[in-house]
Amino acid sequence: MTTPRVVDAHMHLGCPWTIFAHGWGLAEVLALMDRIGIERAYSTHHAWLAGRHLEARAASVLAYEESRGRIPFLGVYDPRSEQESLAVIDACRSHAGLIGIKVHPSFHRVAANDDSYAAVWDYAGENRLPILAHTWSETDNPVQKLSLPELFEVHLEKRPEVPFIIGHSGGPGAGRLQAIRLARKYPHVYLDLAGDIFALDLIPYLVTAVGAERVIFGSDQPWIDPRAHLTRIYLADIGDRAKRLVLGRNALRVFEPHLLREDEECSP
Amino acid sequence: MAWPVEIEAQLRREAAELDLFDASAWLGRTPAFPLMAEGTPELIADLHRRVGINGVLLSHWNAAEDCSQEPNQQLLQAVAGRDNWYAALAMQPLFPADPGVPAVNGADWSRKARAVRVFPASWHYALVDWCVGSLCEMLIEKRLPLFVLHTETTFQDLYDLAQRYPELVIVVEGQAQKILYHTRMVLPLMKACPNLHLEMSNYCTQGLIAYTVNELGAERLIFASFAPARDPLVPLGLLLQADITTEAKRAIAGANIRRMISEVRP
Numbered sequence: 001m002t003t004p005r006v007v008d009a010h011m012h013l014g015c016p017w018t019i020f021a022h023g024w025g026l027a028e029v030l031a032l033m034d035r036i037g038i039e040r041a042y043s044t045h046h047a048w049l050a051g052r053h054l055e056a057r058a059a060s061v062l063a064y065e066e067s068r069g070r071i072p073f074l075g076v077y078d079p080r081s082e083q084e085s086l087a088v089i090d091a092c093r094s095h096a097g098l099i100g101i102k103v104h105p106s107f108h109r110v111a112a113n114d115d116s117y118a119a120v121w122d123y124a125g126e127n128r129l130p131i132l133a134h135t136w137s138e139t140d141n142p143v144q145k146l147s148l149p150e151l152f153e154v155h156l157e158k159r160p161e162v163p164f165i166i167g168h169s170g171g172p173g174a175g176r177l178q179a180i181r182l183a184r185k186y187p188h189v190y191l192d193l194a195g196d197i198f199a200l201d202l203i204p205y206l207v208t209a210v211g212a213e214r215v216i217f218g219s220d221q222p223w224i225d226p227r228a229h230l231t232r233i234y235l236a237d238i239g240d241r242a243k244r245l246v247l248g249r250n251a252l253r254v255f256e257p258h259l260l261r262e263d264e265e266c267s268p
Numbered sequence: 269m270a271w272p273v274e275i276e277a278q279l280r281r282e283a284a285e286l287d288l289f290d291a292s293a294w295l296g297r298t299p300a301f302p303l304m305a306e307g308t309p310e311l312i313a314d315l316h317r318r319v320g321i322n323g324v325l326l327s328h329w330n331a332a333e334d335c336s337q338e339p340n341q342q343l344l345q346a347v348a349g350r351d352n353w354y355a356a357l358a359m360q361p362l363f364p365a366d367p368g369v370p371a372v373n374g375a376d377w378s379r380k381a382r383a384v385r386v387f388p389a390s391w392h393y394a395l396v397d398w399c400v401g402s403l404c405e406m407l408i409e410k411r412l413p414l415f416v417l418h419t420e421t422t423f424q425d426l427y428d429l430a431q432r433y434p435e436l437v438i439v440v441e442g443q444a445q446k447i448l449y450h451t452r453m454v455l456p457l458m459k460a461c462p463n464l465h466l467e468m469s470n471y472c473t474q475g476l477i478a479y480t481v482n483e484l485g486a487e488r489l490i491f492a493s494f495a496p497a498r499d500p501l502v503p504l505g506l507l508l509q510a511d512i513t514t515e516a517k518r519a520i521a522g523a524n525i526r527r528m529i530s531e532v533r534p
Contacts, residue, residue, distance in 0.1 A: 004275075020451040023475040032474070036509055137302075173302045196446055196472060198502045199303060200315070200495055222474035223448065231505025234275050 005248035007040045008033075008226055009255065010132065010167055010194035010218025013063055013071070014046035014056070024222040026063050026071075033070065036227060039248065041071050042218075042255060044102040044132070048076040053088040064097030072256070074102040074132055077123075079116035086123055093127060099255045104134040105146040112151035121155045121162060130163035130254050132192070137173030144171070149178040156186050163188050163254045165216060168195040169206060183210040190254060193229055193246075194218030203236040203246065212242035216250045280320065282508050289323040289352070289522035290316065290500065292415070292441060292467055292492035295342060296329035300444035301497035309346040311496055319500045321493070323352030325383055325525065327415070331358030332387040347380050354529060356383035356415055360391055362402040377410050382529035383439075385415045388425075395425040397432050404433045411531045413437040415467075419445050423453040430461035437463055437528055442470035443494050451476065458484050468520065469494040469503045477520075478511040486516035490525050 015024060023032065033041060043063065048056030053076070060073035075089035075098060092098050101124055105112040112133065124131050133152060136144040149170045156164060169191040170179030176197075183189045191206055191214060199205075206215050217233060219226035233246055252260050293316075295307040305311065312324060326347055328339035336358035343355035360366045384407055388395050395416070397404075407414055416426075418440055430438055438461075440454070447454060447470055458464055458480075469492045471477060480489060491507060493500035507517055 019449055019473065020455070021473050021476075022479060035511075176303065196448075196470065198470070198472075198498045199301070200305065200497070200499045202499065224472050225474040225476070225506060227505045227509040228472045228502045229505070231279060231508060232499055232501035234279055235501055 003037070004244050005252065006038045006230070007042070007217065007248035007251040008038050008219050008221065009042045009165070009216045009251035010192050011041050011043055011221035011226075012046050012223070013043045013073075014059065016046055016222055017050075019223065021222045026066060029221070030067055030070070032226070036230060038226060039070070040251075040256075041221070042074060042099060042132075042251070043071050044074045044076060049102070049104055049107055051078060051081075053078075053085060057088055057092055061092065061095060061097055064095075069096070072097045072099040074098075074100040076102050076104070077117075077120040078108055079103075079105075079110040079114060079120075080108060082116060082119045086119060089123075098129075100130040100132055102132050102134075105151070106134055106136065106141075106143040109143060109146065111146040112148070113154050117155060121159045124162045125159045128161075130165060132165040132167055134167045135175060135179065136168060136171035137175030139171070139173070149175055149182055153182060156182065156189065160186065160188055163190065165190045165192050165254065167192050167218070168197055168220075169193065169202075171195075172197055172199065180206070180209045183214050190214050190216050190250065192216045192218040193233075194220040194224065196220075196224055196228075198228070201236075203233060204238050207236075207238045207242050207246070212238065212245045213250060215246045216254070217247050218251075279508060283320045283504060285514075286507070286518050286521035287523075288319070288321040288491060288504070289325075289525050290321045290493045290495070291325045291439070291490045291525045292327060292356075292443075292469065293324045293495045294327050294329050294497065295346060296333075296339070298329040298332065298444065298497065304497040307496045309350075313350070315493075315495050315500065319493075319504060321500065323354075323522070323526070325354050325356050325529065327356045327385050328358070331385065332390045332420075336360070344380060354380055354382040356385045357381050359384045359386060359403060361393055361400050362406065377412060378532055378534040382532050383413045383415055387420050388416070389420045395421045395429050397429065400429070401432075404429065404436050408433060408435045410533045411437070413439055413528045415439045415441060417441045417443055418447055418450065418454075419443070423450070423457050426464065427457055427461060430457075430464045434463050437465070439465045439467055439490055439528075441467040441492070441494075443467075443498070447471065448473045448476075455480070455483070458488055464488075465490050465524070467492045468506070469498055472502070472506060475511070477506055481510075481512045481516050481520075486512065486519040487524055489520045491521045
């Protein structure tokens with residue numbers, strides 16, 4: 001038996017300015033990855049979410065290089081500045097570190113079904129880039145309703161060639177049920193485990209609901225320590241094959257299929 | 269490390285060595301976790317057996333949502349006859365006394381009721397001395413720890429209460445909403461108030477357990493699952509792989525809470 005390939009498909013570099021956190025520097029992140037057996041991590045830089053596109057892109061490229069390619073990155077699309085944010089992403093399109101695009105309707109305060117997202121779905125389709133989206137359920141926080149999974153369906157119907165990752169699997173409430181419905185309906189939809197979606201037996205539940213091929217490990221580091229998720233995957237009652245898929249193979253298949261080894265399943 | 273036998277076996281072996289005690293598992297359900305299963309003694313027992321948890325301090329969501337008399341009775345029935353199962357009974361301020369909730373001297377505090385839980389926001393009062401002072405004095409007399417969700421009070425009220433009653437053992441819980449947003453308040457609060465402890469089921473920001481242990485000591489954190497709303501494997505994973513000593517892990521896993529509840533007086 002070989003060591004499982006663990007890929008954290010949803011994490012962040014840079015300072016999470018609104019909370020106290022430490023250990024988010026690149027050297028510390030790499031040390032933690034080594035310590036707990038994470039082979040690769042896919043970063044969306046905090047500064048990129050905050051609109052500091054050029055600074056964030058430079059930091060992301062640097063992190064990719066200093067990590068010797070272990071931390072590829074996603075560019076952020078801001079629907080409030082369509083052309084600018086796409087131009088920043090496009091400028092590093094040929095860089096090996098760019099593996100996808102992140103959208104965050106709650107953070108940018110533009111609902112996921114708004115027409116201003118059409119440009120990024122077109123761009124992702126033309127350039128074969130997956131889209132990872134923040135999603136959540138309706139809560140006391142009013143901006144979360146902008147990221148309900150069902151709001152993305154208008155884009156999913158039009159762009160079946162774009163792999164779409166429902167970040168946080170729709171959150172803790174009804175959004176999760178919407179996420180499951182979408183994953184069942186659209187074969188290019190995946191659910192990730194990032195964030196504090198700590199429901200009892202969530203992983204067996206999702207694997208049963210949508211199939212192990214559609215569930216992807218992500219942490220939301222540094223907001224959430226990857227160790228909060230890994231043990232629940234290792235000890236989940238889902239079987240060894242499902243664990244390998246969830247821990248890393250699904251992420252590789254979606255974002256970096258060229259890194260799948262010959263002895264690994266390239267398709268479910 | 270090879271997969272899968274060694275990883276799973278090592279995790280389960282390390283978990284068993286910690287001698288886990290769950291300081292916060294719940295009967296009933298709460299709208300705060302809309303998709304959760306109903307908490308029952310059977311579900312909690314099965315879950316603890318799966319994870320390897322050897323004891324529990326049991327609470328009841330209905331005590332926040334409804335009258336606390338019946339939930340308290342259900343708790344006492346649930347823990348009766350189960351080794352290492354104890355109840356955290358819900359209480360309110362002693363004056364004016366809510367009728368029959370619960371009779372301060374009616375519960376067998378030393379045997380099966382080992383903590384008191386309050387829901388100030390839900391029950392429309394505040395954790396201020398002039399309101400809960402007599403309750404705090406009773407808790408101190410009986411050495412009963414006071415449990416409170418961080419969403420049920422304010423950090424200022426917790427600070428004032430902990431300062432006013434330094435002998436009162438207070439356990440602040442990181443549910444039912446993210447406590448990670450409040451760490452800039454929580455850590456100074458704990459530093460200022462040595463009698464205040466933090467339940468760690470949702471204390472999940474990267475490296476925060478090791479940071480807290482290094483800054484404040486392992487005796488300040490308490491392992492809890494918040495099952496069945498939450499997955500006990502989350503805090504277990506955070507604890508098992510934390511960059512702290514095995515002795516510190518054992519303290520957080522169960523030694524701290526066992527020491528607290530062992531000191532309860534009749």
